[in-house]
Amino acid sequence: MSTLKLAATFALLASPALATGLKIEVAGEGANGTIVVDLFEDVAPQHAARITDLATKGEYDNVAFHRVIEGFMAQTGDVQYGDTAADYDARYAGRGGSDQPDLPAEFSDLNFDRGVVGMARSQNPNSANSQFFIMFDEGAFLNGNYTVVGKVTEGMDVVDAIKRGHRQSGAITGAPDVMKKVTVTE
Template structure:
């Protein structure tokens, strides 16, 4: 069923907030963007998606043409991550088959212990279920001002700079994902209830460590944000997450051997 006009406009505002919450330190201009300007960007992007004819997959950028991609962690296959929130486990299947770099980044950060102790700084359930978003390293310090939460990313200790990963979305029927831009084709990994995806700023290649759980089917986000996994057990725990709740721990329980270029 198509969204009614008021629901669609509400969705654009919510998406704008998601983009603001996904800002990385490398995108200072986006960090200072107001929710209204982000919503406008989202509206433009959504309009383009619905009116632009789907482009040929063969013309899309591939990973070999993006500088630094070969050095990023990647997951060759699948892995299982168990994330514990307030003492209760959430089992996540991470899909490196269809999103190798996005999945690899997440598994690498889990293995580094980056998510342990971080909070969910943004949880939206009203007026309709949307997302539970966390993963900002700044949230580890309980003294961090609330207005700064949602602006941080993982700083690689080897380089001293924030790691950013390209937007990575694989269209159905394609041999490999499309990088660094949104798509109009239907993706393999969709924003179904329980999907796990990366937050980002207005810049496509700005995702770092922040992720979100989809609290409902959010098809209007498909093709715009990189889904890399889904909750297989513990959705009841996800549905109870409140803003400010912290991740006790996150552990890779299966598939760690599929991670390449990971480090600690």
């Protein structure tokens, strides 16, 4: 086992017990309400731990839904450039991550169906960090190529109301909808 994998394994074992979900308070021009997500610690333990850690630290609070494509998904979680309470600049939202290293892929046989939460990444399968997306509809082309980290259990009506972006790029015009407060649930 490589030193990097060994260190990651020890870090995961040393971390506190993983929570079972998130409560996301959303506000904006489109959506207002609560989304509840069940995190799949047994399917994607490192990704679920990362999201839990960032939420516990309050790093997801005030982060924009920066890429939202009708019939596909709503993406958020850029804690570096997506914080609307800081110097938010939509031109950079979606380019950042957290101050933690990228994660190795945890692909599974779970399908990207409506309400599934997946980890966003670059072309490199091992580049997921803090950003995630919620599916509006089924996206079979993502199956086995992106990490499934959870599923919405309440609040799909709120997800459905998130302000849509440009038809192809998903870029938001004007003020984006925002995760005002993200808390970890047991």
